[in-house]
């Protein structure tokens with residue numbers, strides 16, 4: 001469990017553009033810190049539409065050159081069970097907006113392979129791949145430097161949806177999760193992997209998410225996002241004012257140089 005004395009850090013910004021820019025600054029600062037301290041930056045990207053603006057800013061000046069892409073390994077916190085060229089693919093969106101535009105070695109982009117296999121096989125393969133990169137055995141959860149997370153309108157995060165079986169998985173890092181209401185399979189990080197991170201950072205934008213942000217921060221138990229509770233790491237919420245609208249008075253932004 002997260003140290004009960006350590007509450008999440010909430011960073012809010014006036015609009016979506018500032019949120020994307022400050023999230024890019026935060027990303028670059030964490031990348032620099034990880035490379036300086038351990039020689040590599042391990043990051044898992046979130047999916048959906050919100051991170052698109054962040055990825056586009058990261059792929060351009062000045063942030064592009066503030067990340068050592070040769071020492072950055074990119075994973076995906078979740079993926080739709082679709083081919084890599086599907087418009088639904090989180091990998092495709094990240095590749096188009098960021099990964100194809102920065103000098104990251106191909107071997108350091110770890111997409112979820114989905115072709116010619118079952119969802120369960122895809123999850124097992126991804127789980128095995130993470131363990132191989134981090135050199136951890138079956139009983140350990142590796143520590144990502146940063147896991148970016150989104151927040152769905154129902155309070156889901158990654159592909160941990162309310163009422164889905166993945167919420168209860170504790171013995172793997174990755175699992176295949178059938179999402180009834182979407183009638184589709186997802187491949188997702190599980191809580192043991194998410195909560196082992198040095199930093200879990202939600203990136204949420206838009207007024208339609210504000211009530212779910214409030215509920216998640218209030219620890220509402222039926223919200224999957226509320227169970228992101230890094231045991232040792234930091235929990236940070238990067239919000240625009242619209243997504244923070246139910247939280248009361250405006251808070252501080254990111255201090256200079258990133259959080």
Ligand code: 6PG
Pocket residue numbers: 046047048049050051078079080090149150151152153156157158159
């Ligand atoms: C996905 C995501 C998912 C997403 C939320 C928010 O694959 O869809 O990982 O968890 O972060 O659904 O999505 P939007 O950013 O599109 O609102």
